[in-house]
Amino acid sequence: MNEEAQQELSSMLQFLNQCPFGLLKTDKAGNILLLNAAGSQLLIPVSMEAKKGLGNILVIMDAIDPELRPIIESYKPEYGQICKNRRVRIDFQSVDMVQYLAFTIIRISPEVYQYSINDITKVVESEYRLNEAIESQAVQAGKLEMSTGILHDIGNAVTAFGSEVAKFSGDLDWRELSDLQKLISLFAAKEQELEIALGPGKGQALSKFLAALITSLSNRQKDYQQIARQLAETTSHVQEILNIQRHYAKGKTKGERAPIYLRNVIEDSLAMQERGLEKRGIQVRKDLPLNLPPIKGDKTKLIQVMINLFKNAGEAFDELTDERQKTLLIRLSESQEDKMICLIIEDNAIGFEEGKGEAFFEKGITSKDTGSGFGLHNCRQIIETHQGQISLTSRGPGLGSTITLRLPYVVEEPASLKATTH
Amino acid sequence: MVNISFSEKDIYSVLEKASPQEIDACDFGVVKMDREGIIKAYNKYEAELASIPQQEAIGKNFFIQIAPCTNNFLVSAKYLEHRRQRDEVLEYVFTYRISPTPVMLRLLINPEVENQYLLVKKITE
Numbered sequence: 337m338n339e340e341a342q343q344e345l346s347s348m349l350q351f352l353n354q355c356p357f358g359l360l361k362t363d364k365a366g367n368i369l370l371l372n373a374a375g376s377q378l379l380i381p382v383s384m385e386a387k388k389g390l391g392n393i394l395v396i397m398d399a400i401d402p403e404l405r406p407i408i409e410s411y412k413p414e415y416g417q418i419c420k421n422r423r424v425r426i427d428f429q430s431v432d433m434v435q436y437l438a439f440t441i442i443r444i445s446p447e448v449y450q451y452s453i454n455d456i457t458k459v460v461e462s463e464y465r466l467n468e469a470i471e472s473q474a475v476q477a478g479k480l481e482m483s484t485g486i487l488h489d490i491g492n493a494v495t496a497f498g499s500e501v502a503k504f505s506g507d508l509d510w511r512e513l514s515d516l517q518k519l520i521s522l523f524a525a526k527e528q529e530l531e532i533a534l535g536p537g538k539g540q541a542l543s544k545f546l547a548a549l550i551t552s553l554s555n556r557q558k559d560y561q562q563i564a565r566q567l568a569e570t571t572s573h574v575q576e577i578l579n580i581q582r583h584y585a586k587g588k589t590k591g592e593r594a595p596i597y598l599r600n601v602i603e604d605s606l607a608m609q610e611r612g613l614e615k616r617g618i619q620v621r622k623d624l625p626l627n628l629p630p631i632k633g634d635k636t637k638l639i640q641v642m643i644n645l646f647k648n649a650g651e652a653f654d655e656l657t658d659e660r661q662k663t664l665l666i667r668l669s670e671s672q673e674d675k676m677i678c679l680i681i682e683d684n685a686i687g688f689e690e691g692k693g694e695a696f697f698e699k700g701i702t703s704k705d706t707g708s709g710f711g712l713h714n715c716r717q718i719i720e721t722h723q724g725q726i727s728l729t730s731r732g733p734g735l736g737s738t739i740t741l742r743l744p745y746v747v748e749e750p751a752s753l754k755a756t757t758h
Numbered sequence: 759m760v761n762i763s764f765s766e767k768d769i770y771s772v773l774e775k776a777s778p779q780e781i782d783a784c785d786f787g788v789v790k791m792d793r794e795g796i797i798k799a800y801n802k803y804e805a806e807l808a809s810i811p812q813q814e815a816i817g818k819n820f821f822i823q824i825a826p827c828t829n830n831f832l833v834s835a836k837y838l839e840h841r842r843q844r845d846e847v848l849e850y851v852f853t854y855r856i857s858p859t860p861v862m863l864r865l866l867i868n869p870e871v872e873n874q875y876l877l878v879k880k881i882t883e
Contacts, residue, residue, distance in 0.1 A: 376827035390851045
């Protein structure tokens with residue numbers, strides 16, 4: 337072979353060997369006649385996993401895709417494409433790895449076949465991730481729709497209940513009591529006649545009995561009025577929470593990032609956690625200035641974070657064995673230096689070993705018997721997608737803990753945004 | 759002149775001490791690389807087998823530019839993970855002139871040192 341032909345051959349071989357996908361030429365029986373570098377790179381691990389040599393492609397395929405051989409053998413035309421991008425999954429048990437290869441097989445002539453093999457593992461993994469995300473979004477949207485429906489139904493029931501409570505309150509103006517009072521006054525005016533009619537001492541006794549009866553009924557009326565007031569207050573509180581829930585649930589699946597005031601998000605989430613904190617006897621002290629700039633964020637996600645943090649803070653008091661005054665301090669401030677809004681949630685509850693705070697943000701780590709450990713992990717993910725930071729510290733067991741959350745604020749406040757709006 | 763055999767027991771130190779002529783005289787391929795797979799020496803046997811001139815191979819990345827067929831978890835990953843010392847023999851198929859060529863590979867990997875070796879012996883029928 338002359339030098340020019342040699343160079344041409346060398347260039348062609350280099351071209352084939354640098355080809356990013358595997359190329360094989362086989363005979364009808366599957367014996368490999370030609371194989372480029374990528375073909376060898378992809379097929380050697382497969383042949384080893386299948387415990388077959390790299391001599392015959394059909395023998396290897398029998399181990400990883402048994403349905404392929406009948407397809408090839410039943411292909412009648414003398415030339416043509418037998419299959420295109422046939423996806424085959426290979427489980428490498430020895431190294432705990434999964435690979436996806438796409439096979440395109442062409443019959444070049446009755447005796448010659450060409451295989452091209454592509455490693456599509458990354459593409460398939462991306463597809464799986466995308467499908468999971470779509471599925472999760474669909475589930476989320478379904479849950480949201482369901483919860484909106486439930487909130488609507490509960491809202492209707494609560495409104496009806498509220499009307500009944502109002503009606504009940506209105507009915508507590510017992511006219512019979514004033515009639516009874518008039519009767520007592522009549523008996524008092526006609527005491528002598530009553531004594532004559534009923535006998536000595538009996539008229540006076542009847543008056544006393546009626547007086548006692550009216551006192552008892554008045555007391556019962558006051559009790560009922562008190563209960564009615566409490567029912568009205570509770571109903572109003574439930575309606576308020578439902579309104580907040582409806583506000584956050586309303587079509588917020590796209591993760592909209594609008595300017596919002598963290599103060600409002602905190603107040604709303606506290607309203608939803610109020611009963612839990614009250615029940616535990618926790619005194620909540622707030623320092624939430626009105627004049628702080630807004631942040632840009634997804635309020636549905638942020639309220640999830642806040643609810644989680646306040647719920648955790650409340651539950652941290654459950655393990656206390658002493659009778660200390662339970663206090664939760666919530667403080668918002670602004671750091672103009674790095675343009676951040678800083679939220680500090682400080683409790684004087686059970687705390688934990690100094691320096692162990694970071695561990696609670698790991699997936700699956702929790703200090704609670706019933707906790708999943710997803711709470712703080714998810715909180716951090718949400719905060720980090722808002723370019724913020726969150727940390728948890730404690731000075732030691734029994735010495736309480738502090739959550740510090742920092743989120744960048746919007747530098748120029750939009751004119752349309754009012755401090756009291758959501 | 760020392761005769762070096764493919765199955766030599768302490769072959770790493772033998773190769774480290776061998777002269778370029780002695781490495782060229784081996785009846786198997788010798789590829790000397792740095793920790794990233796950049797070829798520092800490529801002996802005559804391997805150059806002839808692969809039809810790649812020795813000087814052309816020096817300075818190239820063995821796993822990507824010279825023998826892409828080794829760029830997988832069985833070969834290149836073991837060199838590039840820099841985890842543990844290995845002296846491993848492996849049956850493989852090289853694609854010299856795109857013809858499947860069964861070879862025996864000996865992987866000499868030591869993350870503690872700079873020079874790494876890959877030895878290639880053609881399996882004859």
